[in-house]
Amino acid sequence: MLRYTVKRLLQLSVALLGLSLLLFAWFKALPGGPENQMLPENATLDDRAALRESLGLNEPVWVQYLEFLQRVVRLDLGSSLSSGRPVATELADRLPATIELSLAAMVIAVGIGIPLGYLAARKRGTWLDFAAVSGSLIGICIPVFFLAAMLKVVFAQELALLPSTFRLSSGLQYTDVTGLRVLDGLITGEFNVAGDAFLHLILPAVALSSIPLAVVVRITRASVLDVIGEDYVRTADSKGLKPAVIRGRHVMRNAMLPIVTVIGLLLGSLFAGAVLTESVFSFGGVGSFVYQATQERDYPALMGFILVIAVSYVVLNLIVDLSYGLLDPRVRVRK
Amino acid sequence: MALLEVEDLRVAFGAATAVDGVSFTVDQGRVVGLVGESGCGKSVTSLAIMGLLPRGRGKPAPVQAAAAESAAGIAPVAPQPKARKASRSGADVSGRAVFDGTDLLSLPPASMRRRRGSDLAMVFQDPLSSLNPVVTIGRQITEVLQRHRGLKGDKANREAANLLDRVGIPDPTRRLKEYPHQLSGGMRQRVLIAIAVACAPRLLIADEPTTALDVTIQAQILELLKDLVETEGTALLMITHDLGVVAGICDEVNVLYSGRVVESAPVRELFARPTHPYTVGLLGSIPRLDLGTHEPLTPIRGSIADVIRWKDGCAFAPRCDRVAAACVEGEPALVGSSHVHRCVMAEEVA
Numbered sequence: 001m002l003r004y005t006v007k008r009l010l011q012l013s014v015a016l017l018g019l020s021l022l023l024f025a026w027f028k029a030l031p032g033g034p035e036n037q038m039l040p041e042n043a044t045l046d047d048r049a050a051l052r053e054s055l056g057l058n059e060p061v062w063v064q065y066l067e068f069l070q071r072v073v074r075l076d077l078g079s080s081l082s083s084g085r086p087v088a089t090e091l092a093d094r095l096p097a098t099i100e101l102s103l104a105a106m107v108i109a110v111g112i113g114i115p116l117g118y119l120a121a122r123k124r125g126t127w128l129d130f131a132a133v134s135g136s137l138i139g140i141c142i143p144v145f146f147l148a149a150m151l152k153v154v155f156a157q158e159l160a161l162l163p164s165t166f167r168l169s170s171g172l173q174y175t176d177v178t179g180l181r182v183l184d185g186l187i188t189g190e191f192n193v194a195g196d197a198f199l200h201l202i203l204p205a206v207a208l209s210s211i212p213l214a215v216v217v218r219i220t221r222a223s224v225l226d227v228i229g230e231d232y233v234r235t236a237d238s239k240g241l242k243p244a245v246i247r248g249r250h251v252m253r254n255a256m257l258p259i260v261t262v263i264g265l266l267l268g269s270l271f272a273g274a275v276l277t278e279s280v281f282s283f284g285g286v287g288s289f290v291y292q293a294t295q296e297r298d299y300p301a302l303m304g305f306i307l308v309i310a311v312s313y314v315v316l317n318l319i320v321d322l323s324y325g326l327l328d329p330r331v332r333v334r335k
Numbered sequence: 336m337a338l339l340e341v342e343d344l345r346v347a348f349g350a351a352t353a354v355d356g357v358s359f360t361v362d363q364g365r366v367v368g369l370v371g372e373s374g375c376g377k378s379v380t381s382l383a384i385m386g387l388l389p390r391g392r393g394k395p396a397p398v399q400a401a402a403a404e405s406a407a408g409i410a411p412v413a414p415q416p417k418a419r420k421a422s423r424s425g426a427d428v429s430g431r432a433v434f435d436g437t438d439l440l441s442l443p444p445a446s447m448r449r450r451r452g453s454d455l456a457m458v459f460q461d462p463l464s465s466l467n468p469v470v471t472i473g474r475q476i477t478e479v480l481q482r483h484r485g486l487k488g489d490k491a492n493r494e495a496a497n498l499l500d501r502v503g504i505p506d507p508t509r510r511l512k513e514y515p516h517q518l519s520g521g522m523r524q525r526v527l528i529a530i531a532v533a534c535a536p537r538l539l540i541a542d543e544p545t546t547a548l549d550v551t552i553q554a555q556i557l558e559l560l561k562d563l564v565e566t567e568g569t570a571l572l573m574i575t576h577d578l579g580v581v582a583g584i585c586d587e588v589n590v591l592y593s594g595r596v597v598e599s600a601p602v603r604e605l606f607a608r609p610t611h612p613y614t615v616g617l618l619g620s621i622p623r624l625d626l627g628t629h630e631p632l633t634p635i636r637g638s639i640a641d642v643i644r645w646k647d648g649c650a651f652a653p654r655c656d657r658v659a660a661a662c663v664e665g666e667p668a669l670v671g672s673s674h675v676h677r678c679v680m681a682e683e684v685a
Contacts, residue, residue, distance in 0.1 A: 230464065231461060232464065232465055232467040235527070236467065238385055238452065239452035240451035240483065241478060242482070253467075330468060
């Protein structure tokens with residue numbers, strides 16, 4: 001397992017290096033050069049020259065790349081053009097909200113999706129299977145922004161059951177530890193904060209979870225159907241094992257392999273895809289910041305965002321690979 | 336009394352009948368063969384006895400009981416309940432499989448689970464796919480020890496190592512920590528056998544245990560099974576298409592064709608005086624070293640798909656060289672006492 005881990009880590013660094021090259025190339029390829037994008041249209045030639053100099057654009061390309069790498073490693077992503085604050089700080093302020101929302105959506109997707117997919121497979125051909133399959137089809141088809149708006153109308157406005165905007169009720173004092181409000185509340189013992197943050201999290205998380213939930217249900221169903229038919233499940237049955245043992249050790253452990261892969265990919269896409277949900281619920285995550293950056297051609301901010309998303313994809317993939325190694329001994333020994 | 340008495344076992348998958356009234360017995364300490372080509376119902380028979388077939392939603396209509404009742408005037412012929420559609424893969428099982436006085440087929444699932452793996456156990460055909468690839472060999476053995484013998488932790492591990500040792504796997508403590516893919520095919524089959532005998536079952540069912548193995552390994556595995564049967568007094572139901580295996584290990588043989596026993600005899604008797612044309616055909620299609628190299632094999636013509644229903648006549652008739660008009664005039668009965676067969680033309684064959 002150690003060798004396997006080391007190998008994956010090496011692969012990770014190669015992937016990150018490739019990623020930095022791509023980002024650098026993109027930055028270089030901006031139409032008209034970055035100075036045209038970064039300066040107002042009425043900037044003087046001197047201004048442009050000064051910016052070129054300060055950005056190091058007069059150096060050879062490879063020097064520029066190395067400097068770029070250095071900056072990235074120091075988390076120096078430049079300053080946002082619209083706010084003037086460092087991009088790293090802007091992102092760090094907003095990322096926890098996005099992470100909290102994505103994780104919550106994933107918890108819903110996994111917590112409901114895996115048992116539901118399992119049941120659908122076991123009860124294949126029954127109304128439950130039919131409901132799960134067609135329900136997940138609907139889940140995939142409904143646009144997230146529409147679902148988000150509907151949830152807001154029904155549960156926040158009509159029924160007035162749940163809050164529909166922001167992450168906390170106004171006036172509530174909280175201590176920041178991780179930036180994940182629910183978690184912070186639990187850590188510091190401010191349970192009223194945790195509870196309030198949790199209520200605020202429900203609607204956005206449900207809206208965001210619709211697609212991953214649907215995907216997890218389908219993948220689980222297909223994977224469990226595959227595994228139930230395997231000879232080793234019959235062997236387990238022939239041993240007279242209790243159904244719970246057969247389910248856990250023999251069916252789910254094998255069925256988890258494709259599910260874990262999909263969960264990793266989905267989580268990555270949630271970070272990137274929370275934009276719409278966040279803006280509908282004024283959740284204040286990275287989403288609105290990125291939306292604004294796109295509107296205003298705030299390249300440093302966009303680049304920072306892309307870097308964060310890309311790195312989190314790569315890291316999530318590493319986690320998936322490592323859990324593969326844990327789940328399947330055959331992966332570990334493969335050269 | 337026989338340890339296992341299978342009586343009129345019928346298994347249907349929807350409209351397709353896989354086992355059509357099979358009866359045979361297995362005595363304590365005996366090795367009984369169930370022989371036939373693919374599709375004759377031998378594996379389904381074993382799975383039905385073990386209670387491992389996916390359950391269908393109904394049972395084949397108990398025709399005789401209903402007829403008897405109405406004949407006795409107890410009840411007017413009740414309107415048949417609408418035949419329920421069998422679930423996609425479910426099997427409808429009827430008949431009896433009496434094991435030590437209990438009909439296994441009528442046991443509720445939970446009681447059957449308590450017996451599976453302890454009183455009766457099974458060794459499967461393909462040792463690679465029959466072991467869980469992501470669970471250690473040790474765990475796959477100890478889970479059955481824990482379930483039926485209550486052994487846990489070190490005790491279970493020690494017993495598992497003993498079992499591996501007994502089935503001839505060297506360095507058992509190391510093997511316990513390994514995974515199936517790290518073992519050879521023969522070793523994996525030994526592991527499956529170790530799992531099956533872990534709780535000293537009184538009946539062991541082996542479904543083509545040597546088919547997926549090299550010839551030399553086959554011989555070793557058969558030796559091992561023979562040895563276990565002799566030392567433990569376990570009864571063995573050997574499912575195979577290989578008459579060589581039958582000759583090597585069985586005491587009695589039941590030849591199956593199209594879901595029914597067509598011939599049943601002690602093994603020497605069967606090889607000396609095969610009576611049913613199907614048995615004769617099976618024996619004729621084995622390559623023999625004592626015949627000249629230019630002697631052609633005599634295969635059975637046609638395929639198992641060429642059948643007529645047993646109640647309309649002999650199912651083997653379309654493929655039989657000695658077929659006569661009598662063969663398709665109704666259902667052929669089993670005749671004989673110790674050597675029974677189901678052929679109306681038997682005199683001619685013999």
